[in-house]
Amino acid sequence: MQEALIDKVSDSDLGALVKEDRVHTSLYNDEHIFKLEMEKIFGRTWVWVAHESEVPNPGDFVTTHVGLQPAIVVRDKRGTVHVHLNRCRHRAATVCEARKGNAKGFVCPYHGWSYAQDGSMLGVPLPKGYSSDFDKADYALVSLRVESYAGLIFATFNDEAPSLDEFLGRAKPWIDLFMKQGGGYPVGTSGEHKFRFPGNWKIQLENTTDAYHFPIVHKSFLNSLDAQAEELFSFLDGDGFVEDLGNGHSVMVMIPELVDLEENLDAPIPERFKELAEELAADYSDEEVRRIVRAVGGSGFNLNLFPNLACSMAFFRVLRPVSVEETEIRHIAITMDGGPEAANRKRLRLHEHFQGPMGFGSPDDAEAWERVQRGSKAGPDMWIMLNRGTDGDGNGPGGVNRGDVSAETGMRAAYDMWKRMMTA
Numbered sequence: 001m002q003e004a005l006i007d008k009v010s011d012s013d014l015g016a017l018v019k020e021d022r023v024h025t026s027l028y029n030d031e032h033i034f035k036l037e038m039e040k041i042f043g044r045t046w047v048w049v050a051h052e053s054e055v056p057n058p059g060d061f062v063t064t065h066v067g068l069q070p071a072i073v074v075r076d077k078r079g080t081v082h083v084h085l086n087r088c089r090h091r092a093a094t095v096c097e098a099r100k101g102n103a104k105g106f107v108c109p110y111h112g113w114s115y116a117q118d119g120s121m122l123g124v125p126l127p128k129g130y131s132s133d134f135d136k137a138d139y140a141l142v143s144l145r146v147e148s149y150a151g152l153i154f155a156t157f158n159d160e161a162p163s164l165d166e167f168l169g170r171a172k173p174w175i176d177l178f179m180k181q182g183g184g185y186p187v188g189t190s191g192e193h194k195f196r197f198p199g200n201w202k203i204q205l206e207n208t209t210d211a212y213h214f215p216i217v218h219k220s221f222l223n224s225l226d227a228q229a230e231e232l233f234s235f236l237d238g239d240g241f242v243e244d245l246g247n248g249h250s251v252m253v254m255i256p257e258l259v260d261l262e263e264n265l266d267a268p269i270p271e272r273f274k275e276l277a278e279e280l281a282a283d284y285s286d287e288e289v290r291r292i293v294r295a296v297g298g299s300g301f302n303l304n305l306f307p308n309l310a311c312s313m314a315f316f317r318v319l320r321p322v323s324v325e326e327t328e329i330r331h332i333a334i335t336m337d338g339g340p341e342a343a344n345r346k347r348l349r350l351h352e353h354f355q356g357p358m359g360f361g362s363p364d365d366a367e368a369w370e371r372v373q374r375g376s377k378a379g380p381d382m383w384i385m386l387n388r389g390t391d392g393d394g395n396g397p398g399g400v401n402r403g404d405v406s407a408e409t410g411m412r413a414a415y416d417m418w419k420r421m422m423t424a
């Protein structure tokens with residue numbers, strides 16, 4: 001566990017900034033709160049670091065961050081995945097700058113201290129210059145605790161955190177449903193694109209569970225669709241819902257008929273997938289074509305895993321806090337690993353259409369997030385309202401919080417967890 005660095009804001013002050021139906025704007029722009037978040041949230045809970053398809057073979061690695069700290073996710077020669085801090089034990093230089101690759105180990109570029117895939121120290125140049133009690137065992141890279149579920153790899157600094165299984169809890173069945181996008185193949189990942197926006201990380205956390213903005217901000221996207229797809233994406237008056245899954249996680253079901261991609265395989269093939277279905281029909285049975293085509297369109301829901309991963313229709317959206325007013329977003333498109341090239345190509349085209357840098361979705365979202373940040377810091381006297389759909393709180397199956405698709409139930413779930421962690 002990381003040591004507490006600062007303790008200026010009392011628990012009661014922090015708790016007062018999050019009420020049941022609103023949070024204070026200082027949560028977006030107070031430097032001190034941001035530092036506490038890095039310590040009390042990103043320093044203590046499970047943080048998503050990679051999908052296993054990004055490191056399939058021994059020696060494969062990706063670099064990432066856990067909170068503000070650079071980290072390396074690497075698979076060792078025995079197949080175990082490790083997460084090490086990307087900080088040399090000599091004078092803290094990052095030992096790896098590549099975004100991904102394959103390596104037998106890591107050699108620091110400054111003075112050449114070297115580390116094995118499992119983080120243990122291999123050696124130092126000119127060892128005779130150190131006293132006889134210099135022990136390599138004292139200088140391994142700092143390693144985090146690692147656990148994974150359904151291909152999602154998480155790491156934590158906290159040895160006392162509950163197991164990942166317990167942490168994910170009621171989110172697990174939704175992860176299983178999300179992974180049906182493999183269409184009979186394992187879920188893989190294609191490349192990613194990343195961008196930064198000048199705003200606090202929680203603005204993005206809220207967004208993945210915000211259906212309310214969809215027809216407003218994404219009007220140009222809706223206008224770019226054929227009539228059938230436009231109807232599908234006009235889901236605000238449908239039967240969708242948002243459910244609090246506990247521990248800050250939530251699911252927002254936009255298109256209920258696309259929750260389980262292995263059901264309704266005999267439903268008519270939508271217009272926008274007809275060409276793909278015809279292409280696949282040359283090599284695959286009718287049932288396989290239907291399963292693949294249905295999976296290509298993605299799940300009909302967004303699953304928000306607190307604090308940094310959204311499994312959003314057909315891609316992973318990963319957030320990384322950079323500073324109180326800056327956040328990095330990565331969009332990682334999902335593929336069918338070993339699946340038909342035509343299906344994966346169609347996936348990417350759909351991804352680009354909404355999420356891509358020139359797409360009809362993300363650039364519009366980013367503009368809205370930037371405006372929230374700008375307005376939120378313009379004065380001290382405002383609250384961020386999260387009171388849409390409070391009637392559903394406690395009224396879902398088994399007494400869970402569940403509101404209709406445009407309810408702000410998911411945001412309240414995230415801020416409830418935020419409050420618990422920040423005042424613990």
Ligand code: FES
Nearest residue numbers: 088090091108111
């Ligand atoms: S900082 Fe890494 S070897 Fe000196």
Ligand SMILES: [Fe+2]
Nearest residue numbers: 213214217365
């Ligand atoms: Fe959006």
